[in-house]
Amino acid sequence: MEILVVEDEASIADFLVRGLESEGYRVRSAADGIAGERIALGDDVNLVILDRMLPGRDGMEVLAAIRRTKPMLPVIMLTAKDSVADRVAGLDQGATDYVTKPFSFDELVARVRAHLRQPSSEVAIALKAGGITLDLLARRAQRDGQIVRLSEREAELLAHLMRHPGQVCTHREILSAVWGYEHDPGTNVVQVYIGYLRRRLALPGSPAPIETVRSVGYRLAKRP
Numbered sequence: 152m153e154i155l156v157v158e159d160e161a162s163i164a165d166f167l168v169r170g171l172e173s174e175g176y177r178v179r180s181a182a183d184g185i186a187g188e189r190i191a192l193g194d195d196v197n198l199v200i201l202d203r204m205l206p207g208r209d210g211m212e213v214l215a216a217i218r219r220t221k222p223m224l225p226v227i228m229l230t231a232k233d234s235v236a237d238r239v240a241g242l243d244q245g246a247t248d249y250v251t252k253p254f255s256f257d258e259l260v261a262r263v264r265a266h267l268r269q270p271s272s273e274v275a276i277a278l279k280a281g282g283i284t285l286d287l288l289a290r291r292a293q294r295d296g297q298i299v300r301l302s303e304r305e306a307e308l309l310a311h312l313m314r315h316p317g318q319v320c321t322h323r324e325i326l327s328a329v330w331g332y333e334h335d336p337g338t339n340v341v342q343v344y345i346g347y348l349r350r351r352l353a354l355p356g357s358p359a360p361i362e363t364v365r366s367v368g369y370r371l372a373k374r375p
Contacts, residue, residue, distance in 0.1 A: 152267055153177040155196040157187030157213065158229065159205050163252075167200065170256050171263070184208025192220050198267055200259075201246075203230030211244055218245040225266040229254070245289070248303050261330065265307075268328070280316040281360040281371045283352065285309055292352065299351045304329065308344050309352075312361065312371040321368040345369055 154176050158164040164180050171178045179196065181187035184205035191199050191213070199217065203210040210228065217224055225247040248262050278285045284293045290306040292299040301309065307329045312320060325341050345361060352359035360372035 152197045153179065153195065154263065155187065155190055155194075155199045156180045157184065157191070157199065157205065157210070158202045159183060160202075166256075167259075170260070174260055176263075182206075184210060184213045188213045188216050191217050191224070196224070198225045198227070198263060200227050200229055200263075203228055214244050214246060227259070227262060227266070246303075265329065278310055278313040280313040281373060283309070283313065283360070283371075285313055294352055295354055295357075297354060301348075301351065305344060305347055305351070308341075309348055312369065316371050317373040319364045319368050319370045325368065341369075 154171055156164055156167045156171070156178060158167065158180070159182050161182070164182065168178045168180050179190060179194070181190055185207040187199075187201065187205065188208060190196065201210050201213060205213070210230070214226055214228070217226055222245070226245070227248040227250060228246040229250050229252065231252045247266055250259055250262065277287060282294060285291075285306065286293075287306070287310060290301050290303060292301055292306075292309060308325065311325060311328050322341050326338070330340065345363075349359040349361055352361070362370045362372055364370055
């Protein structure tokens, strides 16, 4: 797997390159948006880590160019901006994930693994299941005409459930697929995010079609 790091701060770029190479990835780097866009569009890379603020060409412009040409290429935005508006703008533009500085390298690597885990043939721009439509690029869900904006993690969790409609997804499976954790029996993060999704997708008189399978995991009902 080859990763492209587009980052103008030399210390951060060097840290990322050395760290990712130690994890077994081939890594290329670019220090400005123009070079980063050229490599992302012209070469065979599997994932891009893209800084938001870049010389030459802004990271959002680079992201837009990548989405026009390679809509399936995972792009993790890396930025010091952490406001909700900035996150929403990045996700609406088509970012696959969003990490703010300062960041944990272990968390970043876990997200890289999660986004590289699925072969491109299994990736779709939109999913439909359980009476829900999910736009993977914009991170927006729609249920009975109601538009629901999701965080990147909520969208990933919903996408995993939607790829397995009617099937029970275990806690361990969800942790691995969505968070990149192999196993952590002490965390309740799956339960917490299931709660978030249920509240966001609930309609008057119609709860979200996410069922709890006691002591096992969760299942998206095939029909609402």
